[in-house]
Amino acid sequence: MFTMSNTSSSIEDFRLSLEKEAYALGFSTFGISRAEISASTQKRLCRWLEEGMHGDMLWMRDRLEHRLDPQNLWPDVRSVIMLGMNYAPTKNPLALADDAGIGRISVYAQGRDYHDTIKKALKHLARWLVQKADCNVKVFVDTAPVMEKSLAVSAGLGWQGKHSNVISRQYGNWLFLGAIYTTLDLEPNRPAKGGCGSCSRCQIACPTNAFPREGVVDARRCISYLTIEYKGIIPQEFRRALGNHIYGCDDCLASCPWNKFAHPETSHPAFWPRAELAAPELRDLLTLKDSDFRQFFSASPIKRIGRDRFIRNCLIAAGNSRQSSLLKQVMPLLEDPAAIVRAMAIWALRQLDIQIFRALAKTAAPQENDVTVQREWQEV
Incomplete structure (x- = not known):
């Protein structure tokens, strides 16, 4: 001894x-x-x-x-x-910054x-x-x-x-x-x-x-904090800046x-990337139900934020993509049980097709029982 x-x-x-x-x-x-x-x-x-x-x-x-x-x-x-x-990482994490249909997950x-x-x-x-x-x-x-x-x-x-x-x-x-x-x-x-x-x-x-x-990092402005720790509706001022980040951010690193x-x-x-997480397609992620989410991320730290926050992040990325083809996945989420999902689905819709947004806003806004989500139907 x-x-x-x-x-x-x-x-x-x-x-x-x-x-x-x-x-x-x-x-x-x-x-x-x-x-x-x-x-x-x-x-x-x-x-x-x-x-x-x-x-x-x-x-x-x-x-x-x-x-x-x-x-x-x-x-x-x-x-x-x-x-x-x-x-x-073997590849530069910044390489996917302009690939709008992809969701970027921190290394x-x-x-x-x-x-x-x-x-x-x-x-x-x-x-x-x-x-x-x-x-x-x-x-x-x-x-x-x-x-x-x-x-x-x-x-x-x-x-x-x-x-x-x-x-x-x-x-x-x-x-x-x-x-x-x-x-x-x-x-x-x-x-x-x-x-x-x-x-x-x-x-x-x-x-x-x-x-x-x-x-010094102001966590309130940090994409890693906003996409992982923050539980609410992402503030308007940061949504564009999130780009296609859906979990964490490696830009400074x-x-x-x-x-x-x-x-x-x-x-x-253990940290070698899973192929399905290195460059996941937003159209696939947006359809994840809670059970699917838990299974897909069973051994990943992403599982800890839960399905609702993750889909919230993916919807912001979808809105930023400007790819109208994603409307097929976005539209059903307008009626999601989670307020943070509905809110970001409305925002994504507004980015992807302003005409559909305006047409739905007239009837959907009065039916929404969450005040913060209701505000998303107001055109800004």
Whole structure:
């Protein structure tokens, strides 16, 4: 059994063995951070919340004290083992931007649910650690109040770019993060060196201008937030900007020049895209009923947002496509049980055929019992 009273050479050997085990489990990067968050990061998070940039993600505020200090989440933690798993795509995610009949799904969601893959690997590594050392551990994959990005920077995995995401010299923007909190007092890595310099491609690429300043994302304007986290009717001002994004957005990530150093050939097999999700046809997606949706996305993170929100997103993409052939799939959704679906079906109809929209509005609007949906029948 390894203990921290061992010699410096045995401590180093233990660390190398731990890192080797991590790579054997499919992780691409490894580093160790102290169990602390810098004062500047704490201040930045508090300001972000005070400005309401978290939108409806109330859990960000509800467990703020746990995010600000790992020891508030677990008093016994002394070190954090930070790990990254490569999911670099083989094709440029921006290539489908002008393919109007296609729905664009974020790279990370085209394969299996990363939560399951990473948590399984983290648990294996945690068990190995407990067997080799006298310690306790806890594992986290972005569903807990853990500041993964800040800890990843402290652990040397990369730096936070102007889009706020971690950028790696070896893997560009394409790293899933996982954390192991441990009671072991391990020697930390040096924080990653690097930076974006004068480059601002990620900010320029954002269709909704979601970056009010460097390193800060206003979630309320972010396409990933709007298509995944937001539960309501997408605000009018963002609908055109969504283009054919139907789940998440890679525009800022894919625009980063550091991606030229990424290694798609070594991305984890679990994240290789399913053919049917790499470039899905809107006409097929719009016909999905709830049972079909659950079956189609059974092993995908997309399943978590539910059929109604997903169809809402697809209808916006259909409206933006200007392809009147999609009316066949859009029209039945005008009578969908879900208000957010009916609302976006009305909007899509207005974009695809204004004459049919005007003809139906006269009779359909008075029959609609949802005020917010009824407003969609008003021509603007």
